[in-house]
């Protein structure tokens with residue numbers, strides 16, 4: 001795994017936050033009970049994801065079979081692509097299984113990368129020191145031949161927030177997704193947008209320069225209207241006022257999230273930043289350790305979710321609107337009007353608001 005310095009030197013603008021923290025996961029000799037608990041946490045996390053994709057299904061069957069072997073006291077084994085296809089109940093000819101799984105696995109790696117924090121969070125909340133992680137081991141044959149697949153157990157990286165004891169009726173949230181933003185922003189944000197160097201300046205220019213530009217445009221329009229109103233036909237005035245309204249509205253739409261993010265540290269992500277299929281996503285400006293003992297603020301798209309303590313359905317975050325101004329609240333998918341919880345970004349917990 002490259003260090004931060006190496007990545008930056010290679011000309012990559014952005015780097016993975018995990019490598020800043022410097023807590024490279026390591027395989028850990030855990031006892032069977034802890035492995036079982038880690039598998040339970042992993043499977044519980046997968047259930048939070050709603051609709052199951054093929055990739056997540058492969059991860060689930062690997063974890064389930066590993067859990068079964070542990071329960072029966074059998075030794076853990078690695079599976080080949082034919083085994084995995086069977087377990088996932090995917091009808092594929094044995095000679096085609098390798099190609100089928102190779103494609104799914106690269107998709108799974110992408111999905112897992114977005115969910116790593118969440119998978120670690122559920123294990124941490126369960127009081128564990130390890131977490132379960134699907135692994136592909138390349139075979140000696142090369143070209144994906146004879147590759148094997150299993151679940152490995154990795155040591156949890158150290159975390160700022162110790163797991164808080166949950167009061168009865170309270171909810172524990174996990175950051176279940178760290179998203180890739182919409183394609184046009186992807187190059188800019190990728191896994192994090194650290195506010196350092198030129199990016200810090202770009203952010204400030206956007207936040208301070210933006211209102212200045214919008215303000216100047218509006219003043220110019222106002223001047224055009226007041227100084228020459230006698231000569232301007234009514235139709236033109238209407239057009240100008242209309243134009244001013246559009247500029248004002250666009251300015252507000254683009255800039256208000258910026259100020260709200262600075263103010264609140266976490267807001268619901270503007271739709272503009274998201275792909276169409278993603279909803280319930282937050283824009284978070286979080287403090288990350290920068291390695292040299294200082295902190296850097298990182299802006300990223302994340303999604304928090306949890307399990308409703310009342311009915312067991314998934315809880316997603318929403319803007320508190322008029323009832324809970326300036327706050328994000330968790331609402332259960334099945335009973336959104338009644339099962340409402342507060343949301344504390346630091347402890348990742350919430351208590352009932354109804």
Ligand SMILES: [Zn+2]
Nearest residue numbers: 308311332339
């Ligand atoms: Zn509920």
